[in-house]
Amino acid sequence: MNMASSKVLFIIKSKSKLQFQFLILHSCLLLSLSYTTNNGFHSIDLESLSHSSSCNHHPSTGKPSKPPTPSTIQVYTPCPPLPLTADDARVRSIQAKVRRATTSDAFNDVKATLPAHLGIGNYAVTVSLGTPPKSLSLNFDTGSDLTWTQCQPCSGSCYPQDDPIFDPSSSTTYSKIQCAAPQCSTLRLSPGVFATCAVTDCNYRLQYGDRSTSAGEFSKDTLTLTPDDTVPDFLFGCGQENRGLFVKSAGLLGLGRDAISIVSQTEKKYGKYFSYCLPSTPSSTGHLTFGKTGSPSSGVAFAPFANSRGTSFYFLDITGISVAGQELSIDRTIFTTAGNLIDSGTVITRLPATAYGALSQAFQEGMTSYPRAPPTTLLDTCYDLSNFTTVTLPRIAFTFAGNLKVNLDFYQMLSIHSIQQVCLAFAANQNDQDVGIFGNIQQRGLEVVYDVAGGNIGLGPGGC
Incomplete structure (x- = not known):
């Protein structure tokens, strides 16, 4: 799952700036976004934006993301x-x-x-x-x-x-x-x-x-x-x-x-x-x-579940975070003291305050070419990209127990409220003693496999 480059390049093509004003978390706009990876960079084309007709509970179109099976x-x-x-x-x-x-x-x-x-x-x-x-x-x-x-x-x-x-x-x-x-x-x-x-x-x-x-x-x-x-x-x-x-x-x-x-x-x-x-x-x-319907995707790697601490949650230990290819200097006890779980219903990933501070600071150092934007209620590392058509972002990667490394892409890194307010999609816990949560923005597009009986969880790209 490792990529050679530590930067992510987003090329934005649109007929007007207004065409880029969209929401991922707070709207039901359809983002028609295609991108390719070349030499470790993502090229993002945002040419087509329209109101979504599939924002409902019974979509009549769309194919399953994997071959249908009875389960x-x-x-x-x-x-x-x-x-x-x-x-x-x-x-x-x-x-x-x-x-x-x-x-x-x-x-x-x-x-x-x-x-x-x-x-x-x-x-x-x-x-x-x-x-x-x-x-x-x-x-x-x-x-x-x-x-x-x-x-x-x-x-x-x-x-x-x-x-x-x-x-x-x-x-x-x-x-x-x-x-x-x-x-x-x-x-x-x-x-x-x-x-x-x-x-x-x-x-x-x-x-x-x-x-x-x-x-x-x-x-x-x-x-x-x-x-x-x-x-x-x-x-x-x-x-x-x-x-x-x-x-x-x-x-x-x-x-x-x-x-x-x-x-x-x-x-x-x-x-x-x-x-x-x-x-x-x-x-x-x-x-x-x-159930098992065959072997997991070739890119799926597994890590052991951590101790559930008397709950029915699925705990998955973080061992490190890197930004722009550099491992952040975070004492590993910061992650192990409170632990971390993976949750399909939490939107924004929550990190120990110390870990989030290091992540935010490193991300800001890679974004000095772009002006800051006001924070949202929850997110404080935001940028105004209204005067840009090409955006280069430092790559973020998480390492979990068992040396399972997950590189995050555009969808998994950012909460886009508008072209004037694009925010890093992570937040800090109140202190380092609160349990961390790996949320569903960071899980988007991944194949997430729960082998509960075997005590392992698998993560890999290209799940859908």
């Missing part, structure tokens, strides 16, 4: 995304969860907080539930375990969603989990999930980092991943009281390590092995694949 689902970007303040809420929730799992502190104010947030920068898949199967768009999340969807009747409230709300009375294979059933006991042990009993039925309640909630009946039904691939008696939450910023998705598909996640529920079928590629733009598609 491969198309991944797409739901729109519109929400402000990054919600991403911050998710990060605080994850960090509180990790602290609570590794300390004796009570953390009474976060006991009801599931470390997840839907809607911002999340990625979605379309699956079906019930018999006959009803199509549902679900955000998938490696930081969550319980899969849930909105259900009729909405006894409290249901938020607007694109799909018809699932009606369990219309499914011949639906049933509620009883309080005395062992599945209810399993639910009670799941981190962040509160299980209660209403007479004989097992109920659940989740509260997310931004105070969004889902509550309802713990149930089972047939889950259809593709027409050729079904999961009978799949355990899920049938949510009848749901509030929050869910961007019209029907719910969530939980990919965490806990016993109630889809990864664990399908262990006998898929061997706790899944992979995905997150599309770089709303116009492109990725994939979510369960």
Whole structure:
């Protein structure tokens, strides 16, 4: 995965400067961007910009990013995304969860907080539930375990969603989990999930980092991943009281390590092995694949999972960061003290404050030809590129445990708010003791392979 050059060259061609005013995180504009790599440089052509017609939960066009198999689902970007303040809420929730799992502190104010947030920068898949199967768009999340969807009747409230709300009375294979059933006991042990009993039925309640909630009946039904691939008696939450910023998705598909996640529920079928590629733009598609469908892409290299620290998160140790081909002088204990996890639902990568400071400073030293721009709420290393047609960026690379090195490209380095405000897509934790998170901007376009049973994670270019 290593590249010979330490610089990235972006050549921008447009008929006017206005044509380059686009958003990746805060808009649903289609960025028609093609580029080639030559002698270690990326040549970027931004000639065509238009409003996206694929910013929805059921794209009717687009080919899967890899050959379809019985267990491969198309991944797409739901729109519109929400402000990054919600991403911050998710990060605080994850960090509180990790602290609570590794300390004796009570953390009474976060006991009801599931470390997840839907809607911002999340990625979605379309699956079906019930018999006959009803199509549902679900955000998938490696930081969550319980899969849930909105259900009729909405006894409290249901938020607007694109799909018809699932009606369990219309499914011949639906049933509620009883309080005395062992599945209810399993639910009670799941981190962040509160299980209660209403007479004989097992109920659940989740509260997310931004105070969004889902509550309802713990149930089972047939889950259809593709027409050729079904999961009978799949355990899920049938949510009848749901509030929050869910961007019209029907719910969530939980990919965490806990016993109630889809990864664990399908262990006998898929061997706790899944992979995905997150599309770089709303116009492109990725994939979510369960099970081994052959050898990983030739460019995929593996690193061992780090200790999960009593949580269902996937921890992956960072051992170094380089900018412009130079390893940053960061004491490795900065990374190992708090640890680092990889998360499909966090947008902006969070680093220990010391590590982020070194990264930002080195990036600025490679960007002295370009004027600075005002910071955003979350991002502080920003530039005004309105007077340039060619932009040269210092290459950023991350090294993980096992000497797994990942070079980042244009999509994975920058958050582009407008031509006047292009920002480095990383942020600092409040201190070096907070867990780091490798977010989904940096994962875009990568093949990300989770060999949970084998204790390894794989990363490689060209996933979609």
